[in-house]
Amino acid sequence: APSFVFVDEIDAIAGRHARKDSRSRATFEALITQLDGEYAAFLFINYRKEKTGVDRFSLRQAVIFICATNRPDELDAEFVRRGRIDRRLHIGLPDAKQRIRIFGVHSVGKKLAEDVDFGKAS
Missing domain, CATH: 3.40.50.300 (P-loop containing nucleotide triphosphate hydrolases)
Known part of the structure; x- marks a missing residue:
């Protein structure tokens, strides 16, 4: 492997x-x-x-x-130079929808205030 x-x-x-x-x-x-x-x-x-x-x-x-x-x-x-680093991958910043999903993933199982709005935070 x-x-x-x-x-x-x-x-x-x-x-x-x-x-x-x-x-x-x-x-x-x-x-x-x-x-x-x-x-x-x-x-x-x-x-x-x-x-x-x-x-x-x-x-x-x-x-x-x-x-x-x-x-x-x-x-x-x-x-x-070619032969050393042959490929490049650009990973841009997440958009608002992606940031909301990221917040959701990282907040699972965590106690949050009732007024937390990931839409506003993103």
Whole structure:
């Protein structure tokens, strides 16, 4: 089964400012090395599969790297280049109807004042 690696606020380690000081640069370069290592292993395993005919899983299928940021414009170009971060998914803010549903989900089992109106709060 695949493993998921989720990093929130990825811009903190992969933003354009990530290489300004030596510690940040080392963290950024380690992340890039890991991402490139996964890709290199993927190419090697696929090559072996074609050569031997053995159906092996690739590391690309085994490790799924997901990251989130509120500042996609701040991400370093080296980090988001093709082959490292291949897909982007924009998740916008919820509209009023969605916010009411979110409030409803998170208020289940909680004692609320009688005058609470999620419509007004959204």
